[in-house]
Amino acid sequence: MTMLTDFGYILLFIIAAIVFVAVILFLAKLIRPNRPNEEKLTTYESGEEPDGNANVRFNIRFYVVALIFILFDVEIIFLFPWATVFGNKRLIAETDGLWGWFSLVEMFVFVGVLLIGLAYAWIKGHLDWVRPEVKTTEYESKIPTSLYDKINQKYSQ
Amino acid sequence: MNAIIALSLFGISNLFLGFLNNRKILLPATLVFILIALGLNFADWNHEYYWFNNMLKTNNLSVNFVTIILLSTFLVVAISRSFGDDDEHSHPAEYYAILLFSAVGAIMMVTFENLIMLFVGLEILSVSMYVLTGSDKRSLRSNEAALKYFLMGSFATGILLFGVALVYGATSSFDIHGIAQGVAKAKEQMGGAYGPLLYSGVILIMVGLLFKISAAPFHFWTPDVYDGAPSIFTAFMSTVVKTAGVAATYRILSISFPSVYGLWGNPLVYIVCATLIIGNITAVYQQSFKRMLAYSSISHAGYLLITVLAKRPETNSSLLFYSLAYAIATITAFAVLMVVSEAQAKNGKADESFEALNGLANNNPLLAFSLTISMLSLAGIPLTAGFFGKFFVFSDAFSNPSSLFKWILVIAILMSTVGIYYYFKPIIAAYMKKGEVAKIELSPLYKFILILTTTLTILLGLAPDLVKNIF
Numbered sequence: 001m002t003m004l005t006d007f008g009y010i011l012l013f014i015i016a017a018i019v020f021v022a023v024i025l026f027l028a029k030l031i032r033p034n035r036p037n038e039e040k041l042t043t044y045e046s047g048e049e050p051d052g053n054a055n056v057r058f059n060i061r062f063y064v065v066a067l068i069f070i071l072f073d074v075e076i077i078f079l080f081p082w083a084t085v086f087g088n089k090r091l092i093a094e095t096d097g098l099w100g101w102f103s104l105v106e107m108f109v110f111v112g113v114l115l116i117g118l119a120y121a122w123i124k125g126h127l128d129w130v131r132p133e134v135k136t137t138e139y140e141s142k143i144p145t146s147l148y149d150k151i152n153q154k155y156s157q
Numbered sequence: 158m159n160a161i162i163a164l165s166l167f168g169i170s171n172l173f174l175g176f177l178n179n180r181k182i183l184l185p186a187t188l189v190f191i192l193i194a195l196g197l198n199f200a201d202w203n204h205e206y207y208w209f210n211n212m213l214k215t216n217n218l219s220v221n222f223v224t225i226i227l228l229s230t231f232l233v234v235a236i237s238r239s240f241g242d243d244d245e246h247s248h249p250a251e252y253y254a255i256l257l258f259s260a261v262g263a264i265m266m267v268t269f270e271n272l273i274m275l276f277v278g279l280e281i282l283s284v285s286m287y288v289l290t291g292s293d294k295r296s297l298r299s300n301e302a303a304l305k306y307f308l309m310g311s312f313a314t315g316i317l318l319f320g321v322a323l324v325y326g327a328t329s330s331f332d333i334h335g336i337a338q339g340v341a342k343a344k345e346q347m348g349g350a351y352g353p354l355l356y357s358g359v360i361l362i363m364v365g366l367l368f369k370i371s372a373a374p375f376h377f378w379t380p381d382v383y384d385g386a387p388s389i390f391t392a393f394m395s396t397v398v399k400t401a402g403v404a405a406t407y408r409i410l411s412i413s414f415p416s417v418y419g420l421w422g423n424p425l426v427y428i429v430c431a432t433l434i435i436g437n438i439t440a441v442y443q444q445s446f447k448r449m450l451a452y453s454s455i456s457h458a459g460y461l462l463i464t465v466l467a468k469r470p471e472t473n474s475s476l477l478f479y480s481l482a483y484a485i486a487t488i489t490a491f492a493v494l495m496v497v498s499e500a501q502a503k504n505g506k507a508d509e510s511f512e513a514l515n516g517l518a519n520n521n522p523l524l525a526f527s528l529t530i531s532m533l534s535l536a537g538i539p540l541t542a543g544f545f546g547k548f549f550v551f552s553d554a555f556s557n558p559s560s561l562f563k564w565i566l567v568i569a570i571l572m573s574t575v576g577i578y579y580y581f582k583p584i585i586a587a588y589m590k591k592g593e594v595a596k597i598e599l600s601p602l603y604k605f606i607l608i609l610t611t612t613l614t615i616l617l618g619l620a621p622d623l624v625k626n627i628f
Contacts, residue, residue: 116169123176
């Protein structure tokens with residue numbers, strides 16, 4: 001029997017994943033009861049009643065907020081592998097504790113770069129959600145408001 | 158190589174300098190930043206260093222390429238005039254920062270030792286250029302150009318990445334010297350032949366890189382994008398991006414795949430011929446000066462690829478000299494185009510046709526003279542830098558023993574005579590056509606840059622050995 005290369009294992013994984021999903025879905029179809037109703041078939045929207053078309057334009061500000069969110073989401077992903085090597089006892093023992101300081105500083109540099117980005121977005125005002133400003137007209141009527149009050153009084157009786 | 162770190166930090170500080178709301182400070186600050194990076198770059202001279210865990214490598218060739226890239230960036234920033242004084246719609250701090258960031262990407266593309274770095278550098282450069290292409294938000298042409306560039310550019314990057322993956326599959330290495338060993342080993346095992354994995358990998362990498370330097374048949378985006386983008390960024394694209402792209406192509410083909418020359422050499426012959434013919438012939442029919450420069454940049458990609466194809470020991474210095482001559486002349490041409498097209502604007506729209514140049518010489522002798530010298534240099538007329546650029550490239554091709562190069566040379570020389578026709582159009586318009594261009598006020602820095610680039614072009618044309626000895 002010939003040996004599998006490393007890519008061969010990946011191929012096996014892909015095939016196994018497809019087969020697994022297909023088999024499980026097929027099994028589920030065989031044993032589950034099938035009683036659909038309207039509530040079950042509607043789109044899931046966190047318990048809200050779906051309203052209107054999903055194909056509408058979103059405010060562009062959602063993208064900026066999403067972008068900043070992704071930035072810090074990715075930061076967390078990088079923090080996880082860092083956390084495993086940061087507390088590595090063998091490395092710390094070998095370097096007399098220098099390893100801990102080194103990795104801590106490295107991570108502060110990384111977070112610092114991201115913070116500069118956040119500071120930039122903040123100063124630029126990308127984090128301020130626009131509130132609709134009510135514009136009052138600067139027109140001043142020559143008719144005094146007391147006149148309206150008098151008319152109201154006169155005809156309210 | 159500290160230039161990479163320095164430029165990234167300078168880019169960030171540029172972003173924060175923008176909050177001072179002082180346009181006057183940004184331009185000199187950026188120029189100083191680039192000069193500091195240039196100084197740091199020279200510190201690597203005459204050493205062979207590996208950087209960042211063998212990710213990058215600097216040697217004299219790469220230092221020279223980085224110098225050309227930073228010099229072009231310096232000239233482009235110097236003629237940017239702080240991007241006008243429209244506070245609401247132009248963001249000079251961000252533009253300068255992005256220009257510095259894209260210079261970082263370009264430097265990575267000429268110094269990479271690992272294909273990952275090639276990809277990262279290419280992406281930094283490309284993404285910056287997508288943003289800058291669309292920076293004129295209110296112009297429909299600029300938006301169209303940015304979208305086209307983004308869609309096609311990201312597709313090309315995907316193709317490059319696919320090629321990298323296939324080459325890794327064939328040679329099990331990302332390191333460019335490691336790939337060379339892998340290729341030699343694979344060739345030995347298969348008795349001189351090469352497998353389909355390596356074949357398609359090399360071709361796909363080539364396609365991805367040739368797209369970036371707009372060689373035919375991957376040039377279709379070039380005219381629209383160059384035409385639509387703001388002129389200052391077109392100048393940056395046609396010099397820095399082209400230099401970095403050609404350097405990256407040369408680096409990977411000459412270091413990783415010299416032992417399989419037939420594999421990439423044969424298709425490249427057709428690509429070079431197609432690029433020369435399409436670029437030059439189509440440029441003849443253009444009515445717009447800017448669009449003509451776009452096609453001229455396609456044709457110059459063809460000339461640069463000739464020497465990559467010739468694979469001579471002199472190819473290094475020929476590539477460097479040609480890139481330098483081309484960059485200086487192109488930036489001069491764009492500098493003149495920018496001020497003239499704005500002065501001749503009709504209905505608030507800059508006029509970039511040849512007619513806008515009519516009668517330029519009457520009131521603006523400096524602009525007309527700089528334009529003439531840059532056009533002569535691009536056409537390759539003797540006593541300008543462009544002539545020696547072409548001369549070195551052609552002599553590389555001539556000294557290659559293969560008879561195929563004689564035919565490539567015939568096409569190249571025919572096409573450079575075609576080039577003379579369209580490069581003389583703006584000169585004729587400026588000196589002989591009747592027209593009126595009001596006297597254009599230039600800032601002292603702008604005048605200085607025009608005089609500097611023109612002098613350099615003539616100086617390199619008179620004494621090419623000045624830099625040829627360094628390269």
